[in-house]
Amino acid sequence: MIAYLEHFVHGNDTESTPNDDVSSLQGSFHFSPISIATKDFGGMKSSTPLAVIRPYSTSDVARAVKAATTTTNLTVAPRGNGHSINGQAMAEKGLVLDMRATAEEHFQLLYHDGVPYVDVSGGALWEEVLKRCVSQFQLVPRSWTDYLGLTVGGTLSNAGVSGQTFRYGPQTANVTELEVVTGKGDTLVCNENENSELFFATLGGLGQFGIITRARIVLQQAPDMVRWIRVIYSEFEDFTKDAEWLVTLPEGDGFDYVEGFVVANNDDSCNGWPTVPMGSNQVFDPVLVPSSAGPVLYCLELALHYRKTARSSDVNKKVDRLLGGLRFVEGIKFEDDVKYMDFLLRVKSVEEDAKAKGIWDAPHPWLNMFVSKSDIADFDREVFKKILKHGVGGPILVYPLLRSK
Ligand SMILES: Cc1cc2nc3c(=O)[nH]c(=O)nc-3n(C[C@H](O)[C@H](O)[C@H](O)COP(=O)(O)OP(=O)(O)OC[C@H]3O[C@@H](n4cnc5c(N)ncnc54)[C@H](O)[C@@H]3O)c2cc1C
Known part of the structure; x- marks a missing residue:
């Protein structure tokens, strides 16, 4: 895999992507083809990353970010389902983390003061969250987007606005806790009281303040x-x-x-x-x-x-x-x-x-x-x-x- 990356680097501008950037990725990372992260739904921007990594867990995300911090040039972008319109989930000659690979990591129902919540992975699609919440608990999130082929981390990094927003606020107002991997590769839990600056910066933060690996979403009874x-x-x-x-x-x-x-x-x-x-x-x-x-x-x-x-x-x-x-x-x-x-x-x-x-x-x-x-x-x-x-x-x-x- 490293040989492949080196080949890729030599085929491009080696000055801005020196070899030590690549060697720091040595280890057991899983990679996707570069092509999945060169385009997005907007179709107006394209960009070629150095590599697309598939992290299967929060610790994989943290390791990838940490590896990037030891290099001189590598930038990192989390990619949800790539339905941005202006290249927001791209990293020219950097690392793209394909967050869809983490989709299965978290899925847990919990109650706090009688209110139900679900912990879900940042890389899960809202469509998957809907189906699992209905079939397993007869409960559902309250605030949606019109289209559900979008990831939890992707819409929480924007806002998540739809026809329920007038009542419950955007999706970012229906999250009580996040687990976030920061730019240093540290994994922090944040909410209104704990690491609150990180919490409010990450919500609507376009992936610039941290990578959402888990979100705690408010639920309500599912209508039929x-x-x-x-x-x-x-x-x-x-x-x-x-x-x-x-x-x-x-x-x-x-x-x-x-x-x-x-x-x-x-x-x-x-x-x-x-x-x-x-x-x-x-x-x-x-x-x-x-x-x-x-x-x-x-x-x-x-x-x-x-x-x-x-x-x-x-x-x-x-x-x-x-x-x-x-x-x-x-x-x-x-x-x-x-x-x-x-x-x-x-x-x-x-x-x-x-x-x-x-x-x-x-x-x-x-x-x-x-x-x-x-x-x-x-x-x-x-x-x-x-x-x-x-x-x-x-x-x-x-x-x-x-x-x-
Ligand atoms: C058909 C369609 C309908 C839509 N309808 C609505 C709608 O009704 N309401 C609405 O609000 N929006 C809507 N959107 C827009 C959508 O919310 C955004 O494009 C959203 O970013 C897409 O999510 P994604 O998973 O594809 O994210 P991506 O495009 O992959 O990423 C979006 C941004 O979030 C960052 N990011 C991705 N994952 C994470 C993560 N885990 N942690 C931190 N940052 C992350 C990326 O780096 C990027 O900056 C729609 C989009 C489409 C294509």
């Missing part, structure tokens, strides 16, 4: 089913007022998930009306769109959790009461009852479809922004209605969050 709803607005003001009202409702009184997106007001299959229905049995009827509508429409996406023992009349009553107060375009409403797990995994079918069409690997120049309430109407006028009126060839999500979360 979800009433999944999409309604359409022609007026941005109505859309934002309704969405902002919904996120102020207390737990139990409102929806459990509030998101939304912008669609072009036309029949474009990628940006327009056809992107709104949730199933092939649903059809968007454009005749119902008011003639006063502008170049874009707004879709409010909602979900209500329920137990399979709930009476459907009670679920209907609650949904009707909540929807009754909203100002969406009459008649343009899509509803479906789906299993909770299928709802959380809803983007998986989008992924499979995009892979089948060969577009999953296309570049994804994505942008995430927090826009204040006082600027959102201007943003709509200038950005959605003018610059993006034909769409972006993919989703344009827009939904309210509470600053307090």
Whole structure:
């Protein structure tokens, strides 16, 4: 293996990657092909590391970081599932740690003051966490991302924002403890009280303050089913007022998930009306769109959790009461009852479809922004209605969050 690395080094710029960097890696490291870490989901940056190491445990991670600290040049980047968009998980001529190899190391349920938590590995996918928590404990994390093919360490190094954030905060607000390997290769446990600076720096820290090897995540009872709803607005003001009202409702009184997106007001299959229905049995009827509508429409996406023992009349009553107060375009409403797990995994079918069409690997120049309430109407006028009126060839999500979360 070392011979292979030396060959690689000599084939490149030996000045910036001297041989002593390589010899410090001697030992029992496991390696992956370099190619897995040269690209990411964004597809806009590429970078060639010296080596990709597969650590199977926290001590492997610590050993790799320690080895790098003894060298003059090696940088280290943890890589989750590589779904960043700007090369954040890359290390040019450095070491990439393929954290997926650690996925199995931790998985333990514990209770503190009657509240359930699960300890999971930084390299576990959220999809794996969901499936194991449901099947083993009938419990689940409270805050998610839209797509679950992302690692725990990868989203906790960003934020992890989705339609539950208005209620529980981002995923980073639902973690009470981390085990972190620091830049010196030390393994530390951190939380609000112990090594708190490290804890808060690592959450949202893009891997720059330490490598998350274990995270303790708050759990709640797993719902069985979800009433999944999409309604359409022609007026941005109505859309934002309704969405902002919904996120102020207390737990139990409102929806459990509030998101939304912008669609072009036309029949474009990628940006327009056809992107709104949730199933092939649903059809968007454009005749119902008011003639006063502008170049874009707004879709409010909602979900209500329920137990399979709930009476459907009670679920209907609650949904009707909540929807009754909203100002969406009459008649343009899509509803479906789906299993909770299928709802959380809803983007998986989008992924499979995009892979089948060969577009999953296309570049994804994505942008995430927090826009204040006082600027959102201007943003709509200038950005959605003018610059993006034909769409972006993919989703344009827009939904309210509470600053307090
Ligand atoms: C289809 C899709 C949908 C998405 N939806 C959402 C969404 O709804 N909400 C949302 O908030 N985000 C969303 N994202 C963005 C996603 O949260 C980030 O891209 C996230 O970083 C991806 O996780 P990853 O495991 O692929 O991390 P990577 O891209 O591998 O890494 C991300 C960053 O974290 C660092 N890192 C990775 N693992 C660790 C670790 N164990 N310890 C410390 N640092 C680490 C890396 O060095 C890098 O800086 C989505 C992405 C995709 C592709």
